Amino acid sequence: MKKKSRLKEKAILVGVELKKEKNNWTMEESIDELGELSKTAGAEVLDKICQIKDHPDGSYYIGKGKLEELKQLVELYEANIVIFDSDITPRQQKNLEE
Numbered sequence: 001m002k003k004k005s006r007l008k009e010k011a012i013l014v015g016v017e018l019k020k021e022k023n024n025w026t027m028e029e030s031i032d033e034l035g036e037l038s039k040t041a042g043a044e045v046l047d048k049i050c051q052i053k054d055h056p057d058g059s060y061y062i063g064k065g066k067l068e069e070l071k072q073l074v075e076l077y078e079a080n081i082v083i084f085d086s087d088i089t090p091r092q093q094k095n096l097e098e
Contacts, residue, residue: 007080009043012073015050015085016062027052027085034085046077059095061088067096 015031017023025033027050035045051066060067061084070082082096 009041009081010077010079011038011043011045011081011083012070012077012079013038013045013048013083013085014062014066014070015048016056017050017052018056019052019054030085034083038083043081043083046079047073049073056086056088056092059092061086061092061096 013031013034015027015034017027017030023030031048031050035048038045049062049066049070051062053063057063062070073079074082088096
């Protein structure tokens, strides 16, 4: 029986630190842990984006400048998955996918 070859996920990681939230982890620790979890799940981590914000953007979670940077990285690396270190809303996910 032949094994199905599975396309490896090529990932860009996105970390956002909200100024008002108390965290036990630094943003660097959080994004590094996310990277390790992603690798364990079989993804190839190609790059990371980090941002410090007062509050999440309602439309994209990240700011428009970081969104543009993310678009460029996805195109550059031909990434097929973007992984956030926080939960995003269904609306934010839809907007990011578009």
